[in-house]
Amino acid sequence: xxxxxxxxxxxxxxxxxxxxxxxxxxxxxxxxxxxxxxxxxxxxxxxxxxxxxxxxxxxxxxxxxxxxxxxxxxxxxxxxxxxxxxxxxxxxxxxxxxxxxxxxxxxxxxxxxxxxxxxxxxxxxxxxxxxxxxxxxxxxxxxxxxxxxxxxxxxxxxxxxxxxxxxxxxxxxxxxxxxxxxxxxxxxxxxxxxxxxxxxxxxxxxxxxxxxxxxxxxxxxxxxxxxxxxxxxxxxxxxxxxxxxxxxxxxxxxxxxxxxxxxxxxxxxxxxxxxxxxxxxxxxxxxxxxxxxxxxxxxxxxxxxxxxxxxxxxxxxxxxxxxx
Numbered sequence: 001x002x003x004x005x006x007x008x009x010x011x012x013x014x015x016x017x018x019x020x021x022x023x024x025x026x027x028x029x030x031x032x033x034x035x036x037x038x039x040x041x042x043x044x045x046x047x048x049x050x051x052x053x054x055x056x057x058x059x060x061x062x063x064x065x066x067x068x069x070x071x072x073x074x075x076x077x078x079x080x081x082x083x084x085x086x087x088x089x090x091x092x093x094x095x096x097x098x099x100x101x102x103x104x105x106x107x108x109x110x111x112x113x114x115x116x117x118x119x120x121x122x123x124x125x126x127x128x129x130x131x132x133x134x135x136x137x138x139x140x141x142x143x144x145x146x147x148x149x150x151x152x153x154x155x156x157x158x159x160x161x162x163x164x165x166x167x168x169x170x171x172x173x174x175x176x177x178x179x180x181x182x183x184x185x186x187x188x189x190x191x192x193x194x195x196x197x198x199x200x201x202x203x204x205x206x207x208x209x210x211x212x213x214x215x216x217x218x219x220x221x222x223x224x225x226x227x228x229x230x231x232x233x234x235x236x237x238x239x240x241x242x243x244x245x246x247x248x249x250x251x252x253x254x255x256x257x258x259x260x261x262x263x264x265x266x267x268x269x270x271x272x273x274x275x276x277x278x279x280x281x282x283x284x285x286x287x288x289x290x291x292x293x294x295x296x297x298x299x300x301x302x303x304x305x306x307x308x309x310x311x312x313x314x315x316x317x318x319x320x321x322x323x324x
Contacts, residue, residue, distance in 0.1 A: 001318070008041050063120035068114075125182045146163070170205075193298050207236055238271075296316070
């Protein structure tokens with residue numbers, strides 16, 4: 001959609017104008033590197049879009065959009081260290097290109113700068129926006145800790161996993177849209193309905209991300225295909241496959257997860273064959289679609305005119321019904 005492209009270009013221009021030129025360069029260069037390797041910029045775009053829905057003059061939302069983008073990238077830099085991930089967006093992660101200590105410190109600086117730009121939002125909205133941002137920041141940390149807990153937790157329930165991805169992924173998308181709407185002078189009711197729309201869309205987005213990790217195209221998704229399987233990461237696909245295997249009294253999946261000698265390639269192949277046996281992909285796609293429907297139900301309750309609701313309906317295809 002032209003509007004999304006326009007908002008992204010507007011944000012990228014603003015991001016470039018705020019590029020770090022300070023010293024010491026060893027602190028700031030990693031952030032410039034990471035911010036410049038791309039990404040869909042959907043979180044800052046949602047801030048600008050939220051403002052645009054209620055006020056076409058969305059310039060006041062640019063600092064808040066940058067704050068959201070800085071916070072998101074701070075969390076990715078630290079997540080990559082915790083996950084020992086070598087690749088992000090098709091490029092070396094910060095800790096791989098530089099080193100872990102540099103990545104930690106540069107990420108910390110990025111978080112501080114996020115608050116610097118957040119402080120530039122219009123004064124009349126500051127308290128609500130600041131509270132929303134802080135709540136979101138804490139929730140992302142909680143989500144990351146739950147994700148880490150799941151690495152050693154043998155049995156992860158589906159509802160626990162969905163709560164984790166809500167905290168780790170959805171809340172930033174939702175906060176961005178809500179903050180933008182508030183800057184655009186929406187009603188509090190509309191801002192909260194848009195928040196719920198984005199929360200559910202974000203869950204669907206992460207479910208699709210889990211699907212693409214197994215069934216996407218590596219050159220498009222920008223990371224190792226089957227990486228979640230290799231790491232025994234408890235995604236929604238694995239959780240449902242474990243439950244289906246348990247009900248069928250089939251221990252083959254458990255044995256695969258415990259086999260430390262099997263090659264990465266063979267492990268991915270065999271786990272995917274089990275997913276196919278129990279129709280896991282189709283099952284998870286149905287779950288994803290249910291969250292899309294809940295998101296759209298919240299959207300319909302807003303006071304937005306139909307043409308502006310259509311913009312948000314487009315995001316379903318853009319964010320969820322995607323191949324990368």
